[in-house]
Amino acid sequence: MKKKIKGKNIIFAFLLCYVCYIFINQQITMHKIKDDIANKKIEEQNLKEKNKKLQDEVKMSKTDMYIEKLARERLGLTKQGETPVIDTKN
Known part of the structure; x- marks a missing residue:
C-alpha cells in the first residue's frame, strides 16, 4: 500500500522547516549581539582605566614637583x- 502525499503534509513540512530556519537564524543573531556586548564592555573598561590615568595626570600636573620634573x-x-648628566645611549 502506497500512501499518497497530501497537500496538507507538504505545507506542514514546509512550515516546520521555515520555523526551524527562523529559530536557528535568531540564535545566531543573539550570539553575535552577546559577543558585541561583551566586546563593548571590555572597551568601556579600558576607556575608564585610561580616563582615570588621565585624570590622575591632570591632578599631578598642577603640582610643583611635576612642573619641576617636566622642566x-x-x-x-x-x-x-x-651637574647635568647627558644620556648618549639614545
Whole structure:
C-alpha cells in the first residue's frame, strides 16, 4: 500500500522547516549581539582605566614637583649647584 502525499503534509513540512530556519537564524543573531556586548564592555573598561590615568595626570600636573620634573626632562634645566648628566645611549 502506497500512501499518497497530501497537500496538507507538504505545507506542514514546509512550515516546520521555515520555523526551524527562523529559530536557528535568531540564535545566531543573539550570539553575535552577546559577543558585541561583551566586546563593548571590555572597551568601556579600558576607556575608564585610561580616563582615570588621565585624570590622575591632570591632578599631578598642577603640582610643583611635576612642573619641576617636566622642566628638567624637556628643557634640560637644573637647580643651582647640580651637574647635568647627558644620556648618549639614545
